[in-house]
Amino acid sequence: MPTQMAASLCITFSPSTSKGVSLTVARECGQLVFLEGLKSSVDVFFRAQAEPHPLQFLREANAENLQPLYEFVREALKPVDDGEAAWRCPVLLVDDLSVLLSLGMGAVAVLDFIHYCRATVCWERKGNIVALVHDSGDTEDEENNILLNGLSHQSHLILRAEGLPTGFCRDVHGQLRILWRTPSQPTTQRDRSLTYQYKIQDRSVSFFAKGMSPAVL
Amino acid sequence: MESVLALRGLVLLRDSVEWEGRSLLKALIKKAALGGEQVHILGCEVSEEEFRAGFDSSINSRLVYYDLFRDPLNWAQTGEALPGGPLGALQAMCKRTDPGPVTVALDSLSWLLLRLPCAALCQALCAMSRQHACRGGGPAAEQLCVLGLLHRELHGPGPTGALSSLAQTEVTLGGTAGQASAHILCRRPRQRPPLETLWFSVLPDLSLDLQGGPPLESQPHPDPHTPQVEPASHLTFNLHLSKREREAKDSLTLPFQFSSEKQQALLRPGPGPATSRIFYEPDAFDDLDPEDPDGDLDV
Numbered sequence: 336m337p338t339q340m341a342a343s344l345c346i347t348f349s350p351s352t353s354k355g356v357s358l359t360v361a362r363e364c365g366q367l368v369f370l371e372g373l374k375s376s377v378d379v380f381f382r383a384q385a386e387p388h389p390l391q392f393l394r395e396a397n398a399e400n401l402q403p404l405y406e407f408v409r410e411a412l413k414p415v416d417d418g419e420a421a422w423r424c425p426v427l428l429v430d431d432l433s434v435l436l437s438l439g440m441g442a443v444a445v446l447d448f449i450h451y452c453r454a455t456v457c458w459e460r461k462g463n464i465v466a467l468v469h470d471s472g473d474t475e476d477e478e479n480n481i482l483l484n485g486l487s488h489q490s491h492l493i494l495r496a497e498g499l500p501t502g503f504c505r506d507v508h509g510q511l512r513i514l515w516r517t518p519s520q521p522t523t524q525r526d527r528s529l530t531y532q533y534k535i536q537d538r539s540v541s542f543f544a545k546g547m548s549p550a551v552l
Numbered sequence: 553m554e555s556v557l558a559l560r561g562l563v564l565l566r567d568s569v570e571w572e573g574r575s576l577l578k579a580l581i582k583k584a585a586l587g588g589e590q591v592h593i594l595g596c597e598v599s600e601e602e603f604r605a606g607f608d609s610s611i612n613s614r615l616v617y618y619d620l621f622r623d624p625l626n627w628a629q630t631g632e633a634l635p636g637g638p639l640g641a642l643q644a645m646c647k648r649t650d651p652g653p654v655t656v657a658l659d660s661l662s663w664l665l666l667r668l669p670c671a672a673l674c675q676a677l678c679a680m681s682r683q684h685a686c687r688g689g690g691p692a693a694e695q696l697c698v699l700g701l702l703h704r705e706l707h708g709p710g711p712t713g714a715l716s717s718l719a720q721t722e723v724t725l726g727g728t729a730g731q732a733s734a735h736i737l738c739r740r741p742r743q744r745p746p747l748e749t750l751w752f753s754v755l756p757d758l759s760l761d762l763q764g765g766p767p768l769e770s771q772p773h774p775d776p777h778t779p780q781v782e783p784a785s786h787l788t789f790n791l792h793l794s795k796r797e798r799e800a801k802d803s804l805t806l807p808f809q810f811s812s813e814k815q816q817a818l819l820r821p822g823p824g825p826a827t828s829r830i831f832y833e834p835d836a837f838d839d840l841d842p843e844d845p846d847g848d849l850d851v
Contacts, residue, residue: 402627443666447625454622458599477708484705485666487569489597516572527570527730 368411372434392440401440401448409455424463427456431467432486433479442481449486470495491517499532507532507548560697561720562677564661566704571725571732574598575754577657577701578606582758584655584697585614592645592656596620596638596663603659606758618645624667639668639676646680654684654696661700661715662707670711677718731763 361367370389379388389407392398412425429452435445449466456462468483487493495512514528531542543549559580567573585591585607593615595603600619604612618634620641626633634641642664645656658664664673677698684696702715704724716722724735736748751763793801805811 400625400627405627446666450621450624451627454599458601458622481666481706484569484703488572488662488703488706493569514570516569 370407393438398440398444400444401435402451405448405451405455408452412455412460423461425456425460426462427452427464429464429466431469432482433467433469436478436482442478442485445482446485446489449489453489487516491515496533506534508535509533510545511542559699559721560695561681562698562700562715562718563721563723564700564702564715564719566702566722566724568704568725571727573701573725574659575758576723576725576732576734576752576760577659577699578603579754579758579760580699581615581655581657582607582611583760584653585611587653589653589655589697590614590616590650592616592618592649592654594618594620594641594645594656594658596624596658597660606756608757616648638664639672642673642676643679646676646683649684649696651684652695656680656696656698658698658700660703662703665702665707665711665715670714674714674718677715 358367358369362369372390375388376390376393379390379393387403387406388394389404391403392401408427429449432445432449435448436442449464452464456464466486468486469479470483471479474480493512493514493516495514496509497512498509499507510530510532512528512530530545532545532548533540533542534548541549565573565577567576581591581593591614593603595617599621600617603617604615607615618641620634620638622628623630623633624638626637634644636644642658649656661673677700680698681696700715700719702712704712720739722737722739724737725732726735727733731751732753734750734752736750738746738748753761753763755761805814
């Protein structure tokens with residue numbers, strides 16, 4: 336099965352939570368740093384690079400790690416104005432990590448990349464990381480299972496989106512299971528997981544309890 | 553119930569994505585620190601600040617922390633990374649423990665197992681107890697406790713089996729309906745049963761609250777004072793053969809076993825008519841039609 340080749344990284348600072356965020360404006364004012372993997376990979380193959388390219392591993396037969404990609408993330412987070420950061424609380428969005436496996440990197444190399452991103456984005460810069468990983472359900476895909484489970488153990492919050500067990504529905508596109516792994520308030524009565532169903536709309540998503548879709552009420 | 557927490561040797565804390573084990577690890581560390589033990593921690597998966605969160609200042613001051621989280625692979629090349637990489641950090645930690653009761657916490661064994669050869673990791677764990685014993689203070693089995701956090705979905709049966717063979721205790725975390733459970737397997741039982749299930753919760757101050765095992769979940773264990781019953785003592789059939797029966801069985805020729813004697817018998821035509829015949833006695837209900845013998849089959 337051909338896998339869409341898209342590895343994109345976005346680093347945004349204090350993103351707006353209102354609808355209709357203009358990514359172009361955000362990019363121009365430096366709020367958004369966008370690495371488009373598909374376009375950028377062309378540079379690796381067809382343009383001479385003075386420095387290691389973030390996607391340098393595409394050119395190397397036995398790339399052992401994703402250090403150049405991590406260096407790109409670290410550089411993007413560095414303050415630019417007089418030593419003080421213009422923006423705070425960075426968010427690193429990675430779409431998606433499973434593509435890196437398809438491109439030949441090992442699961443442990445991808446886990447090391449995310450480990451270093453966590454150290455810089457979460458610990459040093461007090462930000463957050465949101466990473467997308469695909470779960471094909473193939474128990475024989477050891478590398479993807481190691482990546483999926485390894486990331487799950489590093490995560491404080493897991494959002495698992497899957498189709499409805501009953502099949503396709505026009506008004507309910509899937510269900511989302513939310514699992515908290517932060518033992519900050521360990522109580523026996525605390526909800527460890529919740530499940531919602533959702534419908535994807537034009538620029539937003541609406542969530543509702545199971546069986547409570549507005550279309551059926 | 554408190555005797556279950558008297559853990560020594562290598563203790564595997566096997567957690568899962570659904571039931572994380574770091575809070576139990578921290579609770580056991582707190583118990584060891586309050587008991588006056590040295591506590592050494594190799595932190596690979598979370599930052600030192602995040603790991604120390606929840607311990608009060610008196611406990612934090614007793615913890616010796618080796619930070620392998622910030623720059624485990626020396627990518628920053630600032631000179632602050634622990635020398636020798638992950639294996640070097642583990643070996644260095646072994647050498648710095650003083651004689652006496654020590655608890656070493658590895659957060660996590662899975663992180664090390666993904667990046668180090670399994671054999672090297674197992675050798676380092678064995679060397680840890682040997683080196684501690686050499687430094688005096690009694691047998692290592694009584695003095696050293698190594699708590700290793702292991703994420704059970706990450707490893708195959710080979711590495712998991714290798715670590716299990718080194719472990720004195722395996723604690724497998726699970727739970728139901730929001731309540732965590734610990735399934736404890738002791739490989740060298742002394743005064744506790746080899747298999748036990750406990751329900752527990754880790755309180756906000758990292759104290760451990762044990763609630764005992766529910767009757768439906770507890771595993772039955774043999775009472776050492778009851779003599780073992782021979783399972784074949786009350787059978788209605790005979791499982792054993794006498795000497796005479798065994799000889800008769802060994803000398804029996806199986807009907808389809810082709811031997812040279814049988815071959816000769818088949819090749820030599822037997823004297824006289826054939827010795828086997830088939831006799832058929834029709835029932836009163838049989839309706840035999842010599843011209844259509846299959847007439848009664850209705851096919």
